[in-house]
Amino acid sequence: MTLQGLTRILGISILLLAICVITTSLNPVFVDPQNLSNLLRWTALFGILGLGVAFVIITGGIDLSIGSVVALSGVCLMLFLQVNYYDSGHTLSVNSIDPDTKTITFDAPVPSYSDLDRLVISSKKTADDITLVIDQSKTQATNNDKILVLRSNVRRVELGSVATLEHQSRLMHPLLAVLLTLLIGAGIGLLHGVLIGYMKLQSFVVTLCGLMAYRGLARLVSGDEAVGVGPHHASLRYFANGKPIEIPVPLINKISATGDNAAQGSQGLWGWVELPMPMLILLVLALFSAVLLHKTVAGRYLLAMGRNAEAARFSGINTKQMTLLAYVMCSTLAALGGALFALDIGSVTPAGDGNFYELYAIAAAVLGGCSLRGGVGSIAGVIIGTAVMRSLYNAINLLKQPTYWEFIIIGVVLLLGVMIDEIGRQVINRIKTQRRKKMLSGSPIEQFSG
Amino acid sequence: MTPVKAPLLQAQGISKAYPGVIALDKVSMHLSKGEILAIIGENGAGKSTLMKSLAGLVTPDAGGLLIDGVPTELTGVQHAMSLGISLIHQELNLADNLDIAQNIYLGREPKRLGLINRKAMLRGAKAVLDEVGLDLPPTTPVAELSTGRQQMVEIAKAISTNARVIIMDEPTASLSDKETQRLYDVVDRLSAKGVGIIFISHRLEEVKRLAHRVTVLRDGQNAGELSRDEVDHDAMVKLMVGRDASNLYQYKPRPIGDAVLKVDGLATQAFPEHRLSLEVKAGEIVGVAGLVGAGRTEMLRALFGIDPPLAGTIHIAGNAIAIRNPKQAIAAGLALVPEDRKAQGVVLSMSIRENTSMARLGQDATAGIINARKERELGVSMKDKLATKAPTIEQLAGNLSGGNQQKVVLAKWLANEPKVLLLDEPTRGVDIGAKAEIYRIMEELAHEGVAILFVSSDLEEVLGVADRVLVMHEGKMTGELGRAGLSAESVMAMATNTHQTQTA
Numbered sequence: 001m002t003l004q005g006l007t008r009i010l011g012i013s014i015l016l017l018a019i020c021v022i023t024t025s026l027n028p029v030f031v032d033p034q035n036l037s038n039l040l041r042w043t044a045l046f047g048i049l050g051l052g053v054a055f056v057i058i059t060g061g062i063d064l065s066i067g068s069v070v071a072l073s074g075v076c077l078m079l080f081l082q083v084n085y086y087d088s089g090h091t092l093s094v095n096s097i098d099p100d101t102k103t104i105t106f107d108a109p110v111p112s113y114s115d116l117d118r119l120v121i122s123s124k125k126t127a128d129d130i131t132l133v134i135d136q137s138k139t140q141a142t143n144n145d146k147i148l149v150l151r152s153n154v155r156r157v158e159l160g161s162v163a164t165l166e167h168q169s170r171l172m173h174p175l176l177a178v179l180l181t182l183l184i185g186a187g188i189g190l191l192h193g194v195l196i197g198y199m200k201l202q203s204f205v206v207t208l209c210g211l212m213a214y215r216g217l218a219r220l221v222s223g224d225e226a227v228g229v230g231p232h233h234a235s236l237r238y239f240a241n242g243k244p245i246e247i248p249v250p251l252i253n254k255i256s257a258t259g260d261n262a263a264q265g266s267q268g269l270w271g272w273v274e275l276p277m278p279m280l281i282l283l284v285l286a287l288f289s290a291v292l293l294h295k296t297v298a299g300r301y302l303l304a305m306g307r308n309a310e311a312a313r314f315s316g317i318n319t320k321q322m323t324l325l326a327y328v329m330c331s332t333l334a335a336l337g338g339a340l341f342a343l344d345i346g347s348v349t350p351a352g353d354g355n356f357y358e359l360y361a362i363a364a365a366v367l368g369g370c371s372l373r374g375g376v377g378s379i380a381g382v383i384i385g386t387a388v389m390r391s392l393y394n395a396i397n398l399l400k401q402p403t404y405w406e407f408i409i410i411g412v413v414l415l416l417g418v419m420i421d422e423i424g425r426q427v428i429n430r431i432k433t434q435r436r437k438k439m440l441s442g443s444p445i446e447q448f449s450g
Numbered sequence: 451m452t453p454v455k456a457p458l459l460q461a462q463g464i465s466k467a468y469p470g471v472i473a474l475d476k477v478s479m480h481l482s483k484g485e486i487l488a489i490i491g492e493n494g495a496g497k498s499t500l501m502k503s504l505a506g507l508v509t510p511d512a513g514g515l516l517i518d519g520v521p522t523e524l525t526g527v528q529h530a531m532s533l534g535i536s537l538i539h540q541e542l543n544l545a546d547n548l549d550i551a552q553n554i555y556l557g558r559e560p561k562r563l564g565l566i567n568r569k570a571m572l573r574g575a576k577a578v579l580d581e582v583g584l585d586l587p588p589t590t591p592v593a594e595l596s597t598g599r600q601q602m603v604e605i606a607k608a609i610s611t612n613a614r615v616i617i618m619d620e621p622t623a624s625l626s627d628k629e630t631q632r633l634y635d636v637v638d639r640l641s642a643k644g645v646g647i648i649f650i651s652h653r654l655e656e657v658k659r660l661a662h663r664v665t666v667l668r669d670g671q672n673a674g675e676l677s678r679d680e681v682d683h684d685a686m687v688k689l690m691v692g693r694d695a696s697n698l699y700q701y702k703p704r705p706i707g708d709a710v711l712k713v714d715g716l717a718t719q720a721f722p723e724h725r726l727s728l729e730v731k732a733g734e735i736v737g738v739a740g741l742v743g744a745g746r747t748e749m750l751r752a753l754f755g756i757d758p759p760l761a762g763t764i765h766i767a768g769n770a771i772a773i774r775n776p777k778q779a780i781a782a783g784l785a786l787v788p789e790d791r792k793a794q795g796v797v798l799s800m801s802i803r804e805n806t807s808m809a810r811l812g813q814d815a816t817a818g819i820i821n822a823r824k825e826r827e828l829g830v831s832m833k834d835k836l837a838t839k840a841p842t843i844e845q846l847a848g849n850l851s852g853g854n855q856q857k858v859v860l861a862k863w864l865a866n867e868p869k870v871l872l873l874d875e876p877t878r879g880v881d882i883g884a885k886a887e888i889y890r891i892m893e894e895l896a897h898e899g900v901a902i903l904f905v906s907s908d909l910e911e912v913l914g915v916a917d918r919v920l921v922m923h924e925g926k927m928t929g930e931l932g933r934a935g936l937s938a939e940s941v942m943a944m945a946t947n948t949h950q951t952q953t954a
Contacts, residue, residue, distance in 0.1 A: 295822075297815045304808060308797040314756065314788050315808040315862065316780040375799065 004428075008369035008421065009381050015413070016388045023395040024255060030398055032256040037243065037274040039394050044278035045340055047386040049361040050368070051282075051289050052333030054382045055326040057365050058293075058306045060374025061196060061203035063327065065210030066334045066361050069188055070354030072218040073181050073338030078227040078348050080177035081236070085118060085166040092163045094121070095146075099155045102135070104163075109145040111165060116232055119148070119163045123156075130156055133231060151231065174236040178339055185335020188214065189328035197323030211358070218350040228347025239281070240343035243274035278340055282383070285333070290379040302326060307375030363410060364389050367417050388413070456519025458483050458646045459504065459535070459615050464513035466499050473499040475670040476513065481615065481646045486637060488657040489650050491667035492690055492882065497650045498540075500667065501617050504648070505537035506530030534614035538604045540623060544592045551575035551588035554607045578606040582636050598629025605636060616640065618649040622656055623742075634660060654683050666690055669881055691882060698886055699914025703933070704893070706917065707732030709765075710901035711784075711870045713753065716762035720748035721925025725762065728920060728927070730870065730901040735892060737916030738905040740945045745925035746905040747789050750872045754786040755779040767869055780809060783869035787859050787876055789905075791852065795859040798848030802840055803829035805847050806861045832861035836891060853884020860891060871895060873904035877911060889915055909938050921945050 023030045030036075049066055056063045092106040104119075115136030120129050138149035171177070192210065195201045229237070253271035293299035305312040305319050313319050337357075342348045366372065367388060368381030389410060396406050457480040466474040474496045481487050491497050502508035504515070506524035515522050517533055524530050527537070544553045551571045552559075560570040575588035584602045592600060601621060608616045622630045637647055637660055651657050657664060664676040666689040674689040691698070710732045715725040726749055730736050738746045752759040755773040764771055764782075771782040779786070788794035796805050807814070807825045814824045829843035836857040840850060847858050856876065863871065873892070877885045892915065896902055906912050912919055913936060921929040921944035929944035 295820055296818045297811045297820055298818060300804065300808075300811055300820060304797050304800065304804070307799050308793070310794050311797050312808075314754075314776060314786065314794045316776040317808070318775070318777055 004425070005369055005376070005378050005381070007424070009378060009384065011420070012367060012369075012381065012384050012388055012417070015417075016384055016391060019388065019391045019395060023391070023398060027398045028256045030256070030395065031249075031252040031271075033249075033252060033271045033273045035256075035394070035398070036249070036252070037276060039390055040273070040279045041241075041276035041344070042394075043383075043387045043390045044276060044282040045337060045344070046357070046360055046364065046390060047282045047383050048278070048285060048333050048337040048340070049357055050364040050382045050386045051285055051379065052330035052337075053358070053361040054365045054368075054370050054377050054379070055289075055293075055302065056203070056330045057362070057370040057372060058302055058374060058377040059323055059326045060306050060309070060372075061323070061326065062207065062362065062372070063192070063330045063334075064204065064207040064358050065188070065192070065214055066330070066337075066358035067354040067356055068211050068214035068218065068358075069185060069331055069334040070338035070341060070357050071348065071350055072188075072214040072221075073185055073335035074342035074348035074353060075218045075222045075227055075350050076184055077177055077181040077339045077342050078229060079221065080172060080180055081174060081229050081233055082171050082227075083116075083168045083229070083232045084171070085168055088113075088117075088165045088167050090165045092119075092165070094157060094159055094161050094163060097154050097157050097159065099153070102150045102152070102154050103147055104150065104154055104157060105147050106163070107146075110148055113165060113167070117168055118166050119150070120166055121157055121161050121163045124158055124161055132157075168232075174233055178236070181339050182332055182335050185332040185338070186328050188335070189331030190324065192331060193324030193327035196327060197320040207358075215350075218348075222348070222350045224350060226347050226349045228345075229343075230346070233343075237343045237346065239277050240340045242277040244277060244280070245275040246272040247275055249273050278344075281336075281340070286379050286383055293377075293379060298322070298325060303375055305374075306377075360386075360389060363414050367414055369421075456516070457481055458485075458518065460516040460519075461500070461504065462514050462516065464500065464503055464510045464515075466496075466503060466508060466510050472670050474503070474510070477667065477670070477672055478513075479665050479672075481648060483614075483646055484641050484644045486641050486647045486649070486660050486662045488661035488664045489648060489667065490652075490654075490657060490664060490686060490690060491673070495667040495673075495690070496670040497667055498619060499670075501537060501619055501648070501650060504530075504615075505535055505617055507537065531611050531613075534612060535617070536608035536611055536613040536615070537617045538601070538608060538619065538621065540619040542597070542600050542604055544600055544603060546593040547591070549589045549591050550579065550586065550595075550603055550606075553592050553603060554578065554588075554610050556607075558611075574610060575606070578610040579603075581609055581639075582606045583632060596626075596629070598625045598632070601625065601629070601633065602636070605633075605640075609640070613645065615646045615648065618647070620650050620652060622651070622653060630656075654686055657681060657686065698882070699889070699910070701914060701933075702893075704733050704735075704896055704917070706734045707899060710767055711753075711903065712765040714763045714765075716749070716752060716764070717760040718745060718748045718752040718925070719757045719760060721745045722760050724925040724927075726927055727762075728903075730903050732899040732901055733896045734917050735896050735902045735904065735915055737912035737919045738903065738922060739907075739909065739912045739919055739941045740922035740928075742907065743924075744922040744945065746922050747874055748925070749922070750786060750874050750903070750905060753779070754784055754872060756786075780866060780868075785809075785863035785866060785868035785871050787856070787863065787871070787873040789874040789878070791855055791859060791879070796847040796855050799846060801829075801844045801846055802833060802838065802850075802858055802861075803843040805858045806832050806843070806865055809862050810866050828865055829861075832865055835864070836861055837887065851881065851884070853880040853887070856880055856884065856888060857891075860888070864895070868900060870901045870903065873902065875906055875908075876904055877906070877908065885911075909941060912941065913938060 020030065053063050053066060088111065090111045092108060092110065094104055095107050096105040113134060116133055118131055118133045120131050122129050132150040132152055132154065135149045135151045139147065188210065192206055195206045196203045248270040250269055253268060293302065301312065301317045301322050305317060305322050309319055338354065341353065364385035365377065365382050368378060368385030370377035370382065392409055392413065393406050396403065396409065460480040462478050463476040464474050465476055477496065477500055489497050489500065499508060503510050506527050506529050515524060522533065545556065554575045555571050560567040560574065572588050579586060579588060582602045582605050584599060584606065592603065595603065605616065621633055625633060641647055658681055661681060662678050664681055664686065666673040666675065666686065668690060676685055708731060709729045711730040714727050717725055740746050748757065751757045753764065753773065755775045755778055758774045764773060766782050773779045773782065792798060803825060806829045811820060814821045826843070833840065833843055838854050838857040838861065840854060847855055850858065877888055880888065892902055917933060919931045919936060919941060920927060921941055923945055931940055
């Protein structure tokens with residue numbers, strides 16, 4: 001990595017640290033393990049988008065469609081994961097109801113069922129049926145085959161009414177659904193790559209059209225309504241909201257328990273922060289990306305192309321193919337991000353989810369040292385850049401400031417970052433010029449500097 | 451004309467450094483009223499930087515300017531213009547979408563009540579057009595003018611700013627004979643009116659015809675000065691090169707083998723109406739001469755798959771190959787050292803190592819992972835082999851001098867062990883020492899059996915290096931000369947072939 005690249009990473013790391021320290025001093029809740037875990041999760045989700053766009057920016061392009069790809073892929077995943085019910089043919093009669101434990105006892109043993117299967121209970125008084133979802137984990141605990149525990153209120157169920165057991169049917173295996181979603185992303189990237197790399201259209205225009213078209217498409221396929229998985233697919237959703245690892249961080253309990261939270265009391269030197277699944281996914285992707293960029297032929301070609309596309313082509317590099325690769329990676333990662341955002345919340349609102357996400361991703365990449373002129377970028381920088389943006393957002397929330405401050409502050413911070421970078425470069429150039437001037441006095445012509 | 455005591459314009463010990471190269475090293479010059487001064491020197495001698503310093507485009511690191519004997523520090527082009535100094539660039543700086551009058555007054559339009567006074571503009575433009583003898587309505591769009599006429603518009607523009615010093619960078623480089631004559635007339639007339647003229651030129655006849663005095667630059671330093679009477683070809687070349695030009699070229703015959711590159715009926719995208727056929731044998735160095743725009747670069751680009759050929763067959767070592775892109779060309783054993791080194795040859799912000807490995811990175815990789823050790827070794831061995839002057843292979847190409855950058859480009863291709871090496875103006879902008887080394891490398895490669903085809907506008911270079919010379923004119927192959935019967939005259943006659951047969 002170049003000296004300038006290192007300076008850049010050092011610079012934003014200091015910025016990140018400063019934001020953390022200042023926010024903590026104003027509101028110690030910032031370092032509460034719960035808050036830190038959430039911050040890590042959001043950083044990771046946005047970081048995945050940032051990684052993708054970094055590859056495009058390195059080639060000298062831009063991708064404005066990321067937010068819409070997030071929405072479209074999220075909607076598609078939710079639709080692929082949809083669960084339907086069919087009548088099992090078994091009917092039971094309600095013998096007793098316990099509203100407190102949400103338990104119903106039947107006249108006969110309940111036939112085989114699985115978690116989240118449901119009961120449709122007809123009412124004697126009204127024409128409306130009541131639909132109740134089975135909570136298998138708790139039912140098993142009762143160890144009685146005539147008893148079912150349900151997930152929702154059973155107060156409206158009447159004694160003696162008839163319940164029909166309905167089994168669930170999935171459209172497809174959840175992993176297939178994720179794979180298809182990623183393929184949609186890859187397909188979008190392929191389209192962008194062909195239009196930009198092979199047909200030489202401008203990336204700004206192509207992805208601007210994408211920004212609008214995919215957003216519209218997301219609303220079209222979802223019927224312009226929020227789509228979700230409800231209580232289903234808990235195991236798949238673990239990839240978005242799971243917290244498999246805890247890492248110890250010193251002092252945070254003591255700090256976060258000061259001030260308004262003093263009542264909670266301190267809990268020793270070490271606080272445990274849960275590392276969310278998306279962060280693990282991001283770390284794997286970052287490692288993969290860093291290797292790709294710095295250790296593989298493709299990465300070198302991408303960098304070469306971003307710096308001098310003409311010279312790259314004259315060296316036999318297939319610049320069209322490399323462009324295609326960058327856009328496919330960007331849109332696939334956007335689709336992965338979209339899938340994780342959707343799984344995290346469990347539903348997608350097609351009109352609003354993912355709005356402006358492309359700009360957050362681009363801002364993070366630029367803050368992290370990617371040059372929009374192409375050819376320059378660092379994976380670590382993108383991730384730290386994302387962390388800066390999310391920390392700012394979190395700080396504004398914790399300090400109970402209106403959210404419009406988020407936009408103002410991020411805008412100003414980004415601008416300052418770029419300005420400091422440029423000023424730094426000019427200072428370095430001036431120092432070099434001074435050195436050359438000194439060199440001029442006396443010596444014959446040098447063939448090289450440094 | 452009364453002699454003025456202080457020169458109109460004087461430069462004293464001007465120095466200017468760029469990353470990796472010192473463009474000007476304590477250069478001095480002076481210009482009197484009505485004088486026509488030619489500045490000559492090889493590519494990279496610092497002529498353009500000197501011009502830019504005089505016109506306020508470049509701020510010298512050291513040294514100073516005197517205008518009418520008054521020390522002056524130019525702050526920019528506007529400042530220079532206000533002091534009566536105008537620079538006419540080699541690539542003309544006219545706005546195509548505007549008409550002549552709008553271009554002449556660009557940025558300083560005559561105003562009336564805050565609006566552009568079109569009438570005054572047209573009147574003024576007409577007056578200066580008359581002065582340069584350009585009989586065109588000032589409302590003519592510049593896009594419709596030939597290069598020669600655009601040049602006249604540039605001069606008219608300079609006159610309209612009441613320029614006392616007009617600086618021209620290779621003014622006749624792209625002019626026809628007739629246009630050149632007209633330019634000479636205008637320059638003479640301006641000189642007679644007391645305007646000082648400085649011009650850069652590569653054409654020695656032009657210098658002989660126009661200049662009152664010649665200042666010669668070499669490697670960024672003053673190399674000497676010639677008065678009008680002393681100006682002749684040999685004296686100028688000697689000062690420019692710093693030694694006898696013949697020392698640079700030491701042609702020795704080489705054993706020549708079978709045909710490696712064989713091209714039949716090649717049609718380039720630029721000249722689809724002409725078919726090109728040629729052959730280069732193992733160990734042979736074939737030069738391609740011709741005027742700018744003769745289609746030589748286009749031929750190399752077609753052979754290398756940059757602009758794939760429209761028709762024709764290409765054989766390499768007896769095998770017919772189809773070339774649709776550079777990758778295929780490289781796979782077939784071709785290599786191209788392109789015309790524009792900085793834009794096409796090297797990636798300036800990458801290191802010598804990264805540039806050197808660029809064309810064979812994939813070959814040396816395992817499962818797409820770069821073999822870092824091999825890459826380093828390749829960089830070091832190539833740097834040693836070509837004697838590239840740099841502290842380490844991690845040095846950025848952008849910090850190297852032109853000659854060493856060219857060696858990096860050569861290193862990239864030699865690493866691939868090409869069968870056919872195509873070179874386009876290989877020594878353009880390269881200092882004399884590196885030039886000699888590039889010739890040495892070419893000869894070594896030829897000895898190793900590589901077939902070399904090189905395009906050059908430097909006639910002495912073509913005559914001094916090539917075993918055989920092909921001449922092109924307007925997209926056509928107009929002649930072929932072996933070592934016997936090879937002379938500047940015979941090449942030039944073929945390079946201007948059609949022109950002469952038409953007029954004869």
